[in-house]
Each structure stands twice: as C-alpha cells, then as structure tokens.
Amino acid sequence: MDKVHFIRQLYYEQGKDIPAIIAETGHDRKTIIKYLDMTDFNLPEPEPSDPENICPKLDAYKPIIDAWLFEDKKAPRKQRHTAKRVFKRLIKEVEGFDCSYRLVAQYVAFKRHQMHLNNHTGFIPLIHHPGEAQADFGAANFFENSLEHSGKYLVLSFPYSNAGYPQLMYGENAECFMESMIAIFKHLGGVPREIWFDNTSTIVTKIMQDGQRTLTDKFLRFSSHYGFSAKFMNPESGNEKGNVENKVGYSRNNFLVPVPHFVSLEDQNKILLTESDEDFDRVHYRYEGVTISTLFEEDKSALLPLPEIDFDCARYESVKTDKWGRFTLENGKHEYSSSPENSSSVVWLKLTSDKVFVMDMEHNPIVTHRRLYGDHKQSVMDWIPYLTTISRKPRSLFNSGIYEMMPGPMQEYMRSCSNSDRSKVLKILAEQTKRTGFESALQTVKQALMYQATDPDSLQNLYRRIYTDVPVLPPLPKQESIPGVIQMPVNLEAYDTVLKKGGAVNG
Template structure:
C-alpha cells in the first residue's frame, strides 16, 4: 500500500502536470495498475477498523536515545554528525540492539527532518478565477445563556471578493473539514487551488526548499476533493490578504451583535444564505457586482465527488470502570456501564462525538465539549435502562459515583426490588423529560417514602398536571355556630305528608 505522499505525487503528475498513466508508471517505477488505481480513486474516507492487536516496534526502547544523538549533533561540525549507519552500529555495540538496519534508517531519516526543521522558501502569489483562500478568526456567540469564545472559518475568492463564513466551537481539523464541505456543497463545486496558512491541522512540518509534509488526514481530504493545496510562507499573512480582510468584514457585518446559536449546524446553513445575499454589491476595485464576478469563479470549479467524505476523526479508547472515556486530557464522556473496561471506537466530529461498540453499532451521541476547563457529559439513559434490568449490578457499576450524594445515600438503604423500580422509573422520566427532572422527582419520592413504580408514576402525573390543592374543612367548636347549623327535620315531614296526599 502506498503512502499518502506517494499518492499525492502520482495524482499531481496526472492532474496538474498532464502526464499519462504510462509515463507516470515509468517515472515512479510502479505497476500501471497501481497508478490507475490511485488516479481513478474517488473515496479517501478512512475505514474504521475492527479490533486487532497492535504490535510494538523493536526500536521503541531506543528512540529517545536516537533523538538525543540527533539533537546533540546540532553543535557538532557537519562531518562529525551521526549517519544512519553510525547510529545503527552504536545501538548494536552499546545497547545490544538486534533489529534491522532499515528500521533504524527509516526512523533516523524522519526524526532528523523533524529536529532539523528549516524555513520554507517563497511561493509566488497568483490568483485566477475559482481560486480560494482559507483562514480561521476568533469570534463570540451566545449558546444556552453562555457567551462562547469560538472561531469562524472564513473563505474568500480573491478574483471576485466573494466570501463565506461558518462558525464552530474550535479550530480543529474536523471544524476545518466540515466547514469546507458545507461551502463546497453550497457553491456546488470545488476550487482547483486553495490557499492555506501553515495550520497544524494540515501541515505536519515544513521541509527544506519550501515543501510541506501534510498530515495524513488532510492528504485524504485533499485527494478526495482533488484540489491543489498551496501554503503561504511562515509569518506572511499578506500572501492571503484577501481572506485576512474578509475575516474582519464578515465578523463585523454578520456577527455583530453576538448571535444566539441554539444549533450550530442550522445556524451555519443560515449563514451561507446571508453570505450569498452580501454578494449583491459592487467590487471595491472592478466596479462590477461581486455576484456577477463570482459566477465566473463558479464556472471554473471542479465537480463534487459522488462519494460523501466523512470528516470525523476515528479513535479507539478504553473505557474506565464506569464506561467513560476522556478526550484531550480534560473532557470526559459516557458510553454505557456494560462497556466498562472495553475498547470503544469513537467518531469525533466538529460538533458531535459518536460512540461505537466493537461491531460498529452506535452506543450514544454526545455534543462535543470545548473550553479550557475540564468537563463531564453523561447520557444517563443507557446506564439507567441497564440497571433497571440488572439491579444486582448496581453496586459493581460505579453508578453511585455519578449521582448526587444525597440520592446515593437514600438509594443504598432500599431493597433490591425497590431499587429496580426506581431505576426503571428514572429511565422512563429521563427519556421523556431529561435526567435533571428525573433526579428532582426521585428525590421528592424518596423524601415521601414513595418507591413503588405505580405510585411514583401517579406522583409524577400530579406534578406535571399541577393538580389544585384542596383546602381541608375547618369545623368550629363554638356551640352557637353548631346550633345554627342544626338541621330542621320538620321540613322533611311536611314534604312527605304532602307527597302522601297526592298519591
């Protein structure tokens, strides 16, 4: 299987330099079938693997030693620095390394490029119809009564000065991919050339001579949509000045005052419409309407591939004893108690984290967490449903660690059957009204010693229906009042007598 770098080279020769498949086969010394496979390939989605055993490289214990030797070479004369052969010989003689020379040479080559990083050379700036520039900018918006520090993904077409905007909680790879895909679909095409700065989501490192080593994920994205990625020189924002200016313009005109965003995906759809309406104004230099100039951009776009691209990041993580897992070292998510200690497959998108089991079945979908402080998010339904069926598993599940202390103490004093009833009721209320409402009702029921399922349901119904309270009848002991309330039986005698006379 070829590396992404090799695939990029083959596709560049064919699509950008006009080489034939036969010529590419001769240049790369690859079989013509292999060349044809990667030229005609349209789907660069990453497949989610089933569980398998991951091997450990024999070189792993020696990598820190090699890194130190390469780092120490920075102060040495060029002719006295390590070569791959010298490192291999030292490892064998000094550390009894018994692996292959090729393993050492491949690692040395990669690490030396990382440690001896060089600045890129200049890239000429030239824009044509249909070319696009990309950049992130800092923004704020309201969500659930909280002011969020977020980011805007901005694109502009320098030829027409048309610009589009998408907002996200972060500026990670999934936000970049999802935002660009949304824009590609909206304009119904792919720019042939897209300009980026050296964002870490796309560039792994800058090589000598101005070449970039791209991340595998960005290479898959680029190859799937078949555009040519161009990167600016470091600290040279003027090379993509069009989008630099557009970041501020779109923020001032579309995001002031700070908008209220209940659903980011829906808001982004509306933003694209607002951006399109903004094109109905004159170009600041050319005088023509931006909308008309943008039509020329669109005439020079590539077609959108038939195969959808999934921008999600795929990860495999082990769940803790409560079935939870942690991302980015500070955000903890739930799965279900039965997956405690097992490997979970995660699809991490810009706004959602989807949890899959070993058969790739969906367990739960969470809103993706962002921010500087640690946070937890729990979908309670899988926990409560599981425990209502298997109450004996409660004390082994770790579920009590996730409840408020007051409720935990009350539950521990109940019988197994009552616990089962309560968890079943809690699962039903959580699915219908949410976990916070379920906790509120359970707390009140426990305080009133209500623990049977039917009685809890009746109590909930009375709460939701807002039954009016009936005031109790107050009887006075005052004999005068009691006397006034005494019935006059003679009235009934008279009625009965009259009734008899009629008959």
C-alpha cells in the same frame, strides 16, 4: 581531456582501429569505446555555494547564532542583531571563537534571509484568477441552545470577485474544518481549483528547509477527493493572502455582531451562507459600478464539479475504558461514558465536529454524546445504560460503582426505597432520563425527597406534574339549566343480607 582528445584523434583522424589504440595507449577496450562515443563535452554548471557549509570552524557556533536571530523575531525591528553585533558577542561571550568577521557576516545574511528577518523585504502585487480561493480562521463566541461556546469560524474567500463565506465551528480541529469547507462547496455547487492556506497544524505537520510541507494524511485524502490544489503561505506572511485576512474581520463585524444566539449551529450556518449571497450586491472596491456578484459568476464558472460521493470527515479511533466504563479524550481533559457492560474494555469511537459515537468492537452503537470543547476539564454522562443495567440487579446497587457515580440526592433516594420498589424506581428513572434527560430525573427525585414519597407511583406522578404538559381545566360555571342534585334515601340492610348469603365478610 588530453587523454580523450588523443584517443579520438587516433581513431577519427589517423584511422587506427580499436586494438591498435589499445596497444598504443594501454587503455582497456571499454574506456576506449566510452571516449569515442562521447557527444557532450560541456562542463557541468558550477554548484551554488551553500552558506550552511561555509567555514567548518563556524559549525560549532551556528546554533548560538541561530538562537540569537530567532529571538530577533520577537524584538522590535530596530533592536535586532546586525552581523557586526553578532561578531562582537561571539568574541566576547564564546571562548575560543576564532572565525573572521567576513564569514560571520556571510552566514548571518543567509540566516536572516532564510528566517525572513530582512528589514528591506518588499511586497509583490499578486494577480488572482477566477476559481481561486483563500481560507483562514477567526475566533468568535456564540450561544447554541443557551450554551455559550468560545468557538472559531472559517472564512473561504474568492480574491478575484471579493466574495466570501463564513461558517461557525466549535473548534479548529480537522472535523470542524472539513465539515465547514464541504458545506460551502455544496452551497456553491462546486469546488475552487486552488485554495491558499496558512500552515495550521490541522493541515501541516512539518515545514522543510526547502519550503516543502509534510501534510496530514486526512488533508491529503480530503484535497484529493475534491480535486483542489493546496497552496501554502510562507510563515508569518499574512500579506500573501490578504484578501481572506480582511474577509475574516469583515465577516465578524457584519455577521457575528452582536454575539449570535440560535438553536442549531447547522441551521445558523445555512443562514450565514444565505446572508453572504445577499451581501454580494455591493460594488467591488476596485471596479467602479461592478458588483461582487457579477464578478463572482466568473468565479463560479471556473469551479470544479462536486464529487459524486461525500467525503467522510469523521475521525475513528479506539480507547480503553476504566472500571466504570468511562474514557477520556484530549489528553484527559474531556471524559465520556460508555456503559457498565463495556467497563475495562476497548470501545470504538467515531468523532464528528459535534458528536462522539461510542461503539463496541463489533461497531454496534452503545451511546452518543455531544462532543466537548475547551481547555478545562469536563465530563458528560449518559445514564440510561447504567440505570437500565442496575435495574435488572437492584440488590447489587450499593456494591456497584454506579451508586458511587450517582449525585447525592439520588443516592439518598435509593437508600430510602424499599428493596421491592428499587428495581421499579430504577426503570422509571431510566425512562425519564430517556424522555427528557437525566437532569429531569434528578429534579423529580429531589421533589420526591421533599415530599418523602419513595414509592414508584409517587415518583411517576411527580414527574408528570413537573415535566408533562397537562392542561389545567378551569372549574365548570354554575348554570341555571343544570338540575340540582336530589339526595335519595338509601337502605343498606338489603345489601348486607345479600353479602352475608354470598359468604362475604362485611368488616
């Protein structure tokens, strides 16, 4: 500043020009002009000290301290490390440790705050405005078409009014989550302006040190499409969205007990939306005499409009099939079929919450499967393309992979068929599978084996008897008004004479 002040004094107080100042100070013209044009002489604000960078000698021991404090998350509150305990352990267990207790205490205090391990953490009452929502998940079993699912359910709650809507899902993947959210948006006729979420992997891929989140590309497109602002909670801070935490339990106890049994998940979710609307006639827990439905009108008036175009929640990907035309998803746990023509090739998939659409590389449909869920190995097979293909080349059946994939009874039945009947039988089985499913065709084959009926006509008749709803007519009652049958004498010699004249041979 002495140099700057001297140059400015020469120019502004003594009236010297720039060449004279250059000659007197020895500074170049650019430096002189810079100092003369200065208008701000404030010192910059001091940088806050970063405890991460304190005591370079402590850097080698920070991973050890971090590991001990991280384990404290699982320990009871009164059995967690103090700074003094950390310091003593470092002296005892780490060879060459030579940092002071003051530095260790400073770093431990910083890390405990960063990891939310402070015992004296307080809670601030939150104020919610109309149009804000919170989302969370719960686990619930349900039966769809007698098939049990260990599923999930999404709850979208509105803290201002205490309204909330549950939607059952097969799992917690992005397709289930977004389809459920959209169903609620459409039921409301609008979109919440702000929605609070946990740091679920469906949405968040990484949490930065500064609290910023890296979000999945699909969620970014989803939130941009509907225009809502996403807010994320601190890890392990359920109190920050306590409204929806309570609503998850309330929804389970009031809408999912006893375990639901239904035919269609889509229809059941529509019922849940209607039942939720009816539930809003309750008095709000905080305002005496005011119902949830009254306050919810303010929530709905603050909603954003629905976009004109629906968002496509499906996931698209390509997979390689094996030599039988099968492929797997979910790290090999779930196996699906395509068709023999698409064996050892690449196929396109469109995955929704409940369906897997299999297409060829030109996006022509091949088959559609029910999407599998669960952590155990499962497989689903559409036999129609396989049976149809092999019916065109029945002689290659036993040398094809299709025969190896058939259940035992069907293999036995195929061996018992004659070569001339095998093509017709395969076509009949394909038709039966298309009409009522592969299991019905298999049961028909088992019945045919029992009766030793290996011809196509017998197979069709057995299927009709088992699976076609043909009414059994009762016998006609005997009535007096019906005349009796009179046996007429018949002479067949005249017919024999005529047949012989016509050249027919009467055996």
